Amino acid sequence: MNKKELEIISRDLRKDIINCIYNAGSGHPGGSLSVIDIVTYLYFEKMNISVENIKDKNRDIFILSKGHAAPAQYVALAKKDFFPKEDLMSLRKTGSFLQGHPCAEKCPGVEVSTGSLGQGFSNGCGLALSKKMDSLSGNVYVILGDGEIQEGIVWETAMAGAKFKLNNFVAIIDRNRIQLDGRTKEIMEIDPLEEKWNSFGWNVVKCDGHNFDSINDAFNKLHENKPTVIIAETIKGKGVSFMEDNVAWHGVAPSEKEKDIAIAELSK
Template sequence: MNIDKLKEISKELRKDIIEMIYNSGSGHPGGSLSAIDIITYLYFEKMNIDPKNPKMDNRDRFVLSKGHAAPALYAALAKKGYIKKDELNNLRKIGSILQGHPDSKKCPGVDISTGSLGQGFSNAGGLALANKIDNKSGNIYVLLGDGEIQEGIVWEVAMSSVQFNLDNLVAIIDKNGIQLDGRTSEIMNVDPLKERWQSFGWNVIECNGHDFEDIEMAFSDSKKVENKPTMIIANTVKGKGISFMEDNVEWHGVAPSLKQKNNAILELSK
C-alpha cells in the first residue's frame, strides 16, 4: 500500500467534492468529506474492480447506503475512470447522470440506487446472500452513516446477515457524530456501537477513518473471522480536511459560497 499516493488521491477527491457541490448550489459536503478516505481506500487499494469491465462477474461491489454522500462516490468513480471528469460539473442538474443520490440506471459504476436511509444496507445484505448462493467470490462493501443506523431496517439486516453467515459482507459506519439536525448523541444516541453490533453477532472492528494504515489493518482483520459479517466502525470528522467545516453541524447539507469554496480549495492545496 502506497500511503502517500492514497493521501494524494483523497486530497484531490476532496477538492472535487467542494467544486461540484459549489457548482450545483446544493449537496452534502460534511458527510462526503468524512467518508472520502474510506472510499479512497476501497476504490484505489482494496476492491477487485475493473472500470473497463464494470459488470465483471466476480467483482467486489460497493453500496453507498448513506446516499446523500454521493459527491464522494462520484469523485472516486471519475478518478477511477467509470465516468468522465467533466461529468462532475453536472451534479444535481436536470438530465445529469449524477443525481443527488446515486442512480444505478444512470451512472456507470453504481450497482445499487440509494438514498432512503437503511435500504442500501438491506440491498447489500441481499447482494451478499446472492453471491453466497451462486458461489461467487466477490465481497460486498457497504458504507452507512451513524445517523442512518437509527433506522429500524438496519437492525433487521443486522440479524439476517448473521443468520445467513454472510462473511462476504463488510459494512462500515462513518461515525462522525453528526446528522442533519444535530449530534447523534443528542437526537438518538447510537452508542455503545461496538457492544451493540457484537450483541447481534457481528465481527466488530474499530479504526481511525482518516488513517490509511489503521483502515488497512481494519479491512485485513475483517477476513480473519469466518461465517460472520464484519462491521468496521470508522471514527471520522464531519467535514474533514477543511477547517471551517470540521465537526460543524451547519455543513451537513449546505453548499459553500464562492469565497468559502476558494478558501477550502486553498486549504486543500497546502
C-alpha cells in the same frame, strides 16, 4: 498503492467534492468529506472494481447506503474512468446522470440506487447472500452513516447477515457523530455501538477513518464465519477547517469565497 499515494488521491478528491458541490449550489459536503478516505481506500486499494470488470459476477460490490454523500462516490468513479471528470460539474443539474443520490439506472459504476436510509444496507445483504448461494467470490462493502443506523431496517439486516453467516458482507459506519440537524447523541443515541453489533453476531473492528494504516489494518481483520462491521471514527467536513465537526455543513453548498478558502487549505 502506498499510504502517501492514497493520501494524495484523497486530497485531490476532496477538492473535487468542494468544486462540484459549489458548482451545483447544493449538496452534502460534510458527510462526503468525512467518508472520502474510506472511499479512496476501497476504490484504489481494496476492491477489484474497474470499468473493465463491472459486469464480472465475481467482482467486489460497493454500495453507498448514506446516499446523500453521493459526491464522494462520484469523484472516485470519475477518477476510476467510469465517466469524464468534467461531468462532475453537472452534479444535481436537470437531466444529469449525477443526481443528488446515486442512481444505478443512470450513473456508470453505481451498483444500487440509494437515498432512503437503510435501503443500501439491506440490498447489500441480499447481494452478499446471492453470491454465497451461487458460490461466487468478491465481497459486498456498504458504507452507512451513523444517523442512518437509527433506522429499524438496519438492525433487521444485521440479524439476517449474522443468521446466514455472510462473511463476504462488510459494513462500514462513518462515525462522525453528526446527522442532518444535530449530534447523534442528542437526537437518538446509538452508543454503545461495539456492544450492539457484537450482540447481533457480527465481527466488530474499529479504526481511525482518516488514517490509511488504521483503515488497512481494519479491512485485514474480516472474519471467516461472520459478517464484519468496521466502525470508522471520522470527522464531519474533514480537511476544511470551518466545516470540520460543524453541524451547519451537513447539507449546504459553500459560497465562492468559502469554496476558494477550502481549496486553498486542501492545496497546502
